[in-house]
Amino acid sequence: MIIHSSTFEISAVRPSQWPTGGLPEFAFLGRSNVGKSTLLNRLLNRKSLARVSAQPGKTRQINFYQINEQFRFVDLPGYGYAAVSKKERAQFAAMIDRYLIDREPLLRIAQLVDIRHAPSKDDVEVHAGLRTLDVPLIVIATKADKIGKSQIDAHVRQIRKGLQTDVRILPVSAEKRTGLEEIWAILEADLDN
Ligand code: GTP
Ligand code: MG
Structure with a gap:
């Protein structure tokens, strides 16, 4: 993919702020700190288009980015961050669900999990929920640089077992x-379909 333009559009706190116009969207979902914003920046070759922070739980809104005036990346708030109040977490969860269930231009969901660890309870529950939706899914196993190359296959197998899934799992290091x-090959194929 040649990126001609990538722009931040809006940090939406409510559905009425979601962009209109129907450009196809790829959504990135995963636990807080798993590397969603970092991956988005790497895919777009931008240093800090999506905000990355050492403190987890930073992305609290649904952030929309427009690429090549052709499609959007959507950075969803990280789930499973304990230091956020219960009420706030329930609010994020409701907003994420609403986006995933209602969003007509949603072309694919990428669920990010940390390659180092077995999937968390949250990861497993979210994955099961995503599989009930009628949207293509991919799992991205992040931070592959943190384990040895020879361990990657075994970790991917462990993630597959934990999630009990046949969805494609891609090891990635931003x-x-x-x-x-x-x-990119997967996203380009989606756009061509
Ligand atoms: P929230 O917005 O809080 O949900 O987090 P996030 O999923 O957007 O994670 P973010 O991209 O902010 O990354 C969290 C931390 O992981 C940062 O310190 C990143 O530098 C680090 N990180 C992200 N990707 C990688 C990677 O591929 N390798 C390594 N070693 N660190 C990474
Ligand atoms: Mg983030």
Whole structure:
């Protein structure tokens, strides 16, 4: 994918702020701190279009980015961040659900999980929920640079087992820029369909 333009559009706190116009959207979902914003920046070759923070739980809105005036990336708030109040977490969850269920231009959901660990309870529940939707799914196993190359296959198998899924799982490192071409190949095929 050649990126001609990538722009931040809006940080939406309510559905009425979601962009209109129907450009196809790819949504990135995962636990807080899993690397959603970092991956988005790497895919777009931008240093800090999507805000990355050392503190987890930073992305509290649904952030929309427009690419090549052709499609959108959607950075969803991270789930499972304990330091956020219960009420606030329920509010995020409701907003994410509403987006995933109602959003007509949604072309694919990428669920990010940390390649180092077995999927969390949240990861497993979210994955099961996503599989009930009628939207293509991919799992991106992030931070692959944090384990040895020889361990990658075993970790992917562990994630597959934990999620009990046959969805494609792609190991990726935003840090080392590995796996990005594979992601683009999938997104480009979606756009061509
Ligand atoms: P929230 O917005 O809080 O939900 O987090 P997020 O999923 O957007 O995570 P973010 O991109 O902010 O990354 C969290 C931390 O992980 C940052 O310190 C990143 O530098 C680090 N990180 C992200 N991707 C990678 C990676 O591929 N390798 C390594 N080693 N670190 C990474
Ligand atoms: Mg983020």
